[in-house]
Amino acid sequence: MSFFEQIINKIFPKERKNVILSNEVLKRSQQEFDSYEEWHTSNVSKEILDKIFRAYHLKKTDIKDPIPIALFESEKANGFAIANCSSLLDSDYKMLLEHFKKQILSIGYRQSGSNRKVTAEEDRVITKEFYYLKPPIQMDPPIEQRYGNISLELILYDDKPHYLKLMASVYPDRLYSEPESFSDLVETLFERGE
Secondary structure, three states, X not given: OXXXXXXXXXXXXXXXXXXXXXXXXXXXXXXHHHHHHHHHHOHHHHHHXXXXXXXXXXXXXXXXXXXXXXXXXXXOEEEEEEEOOOOOOHHHHHHHHHHHHHHHHHOOOEEEEEEEEEEEOOOOEEEEEEEEEEOOOOOOOOEOOOOOEEEEEEEEEOOEEEEEEEEEEOOOOOOEOOOOOHHHHHHHHOOOOO
């Protein structure tokens, strides 16, 4: 490469392009369902849920924990993200994604969408597994919004978990009832349910 080309490349760097490798509805195999059930009924799941629940509450008081959690708090949306860490196995993140989904469905929510998208960047493959859940359908105002619409997202870099995120977005519209407390949803998420 000539000196002139090097200068041009520094001034006008080439755009990074993401190539979509697959984009499909997220469907779990029977083996994945069986693995989840095995995880869910084990003492390991209880220990993991207890650790994350503790880390969540410590983060609310600005105390550090070995499990890195980020909190999102605003008038219209609340949530948290669990970053990859040595306290959890890579496989635990998918189990947590499924656990949170099951817990939300158990309180009357409905799954409105799911997606698994795999893209390639120059230096890694990014996988995004996503569930979108909504409160029960109701037509007459005030519409009961419960905790709002809930999204669950697991991001993996080269099949290794990067983070797991949950967000609850509420409707500020007068047609909707006041949202329920996000802390009540957090309590439900970390129950084991049998």
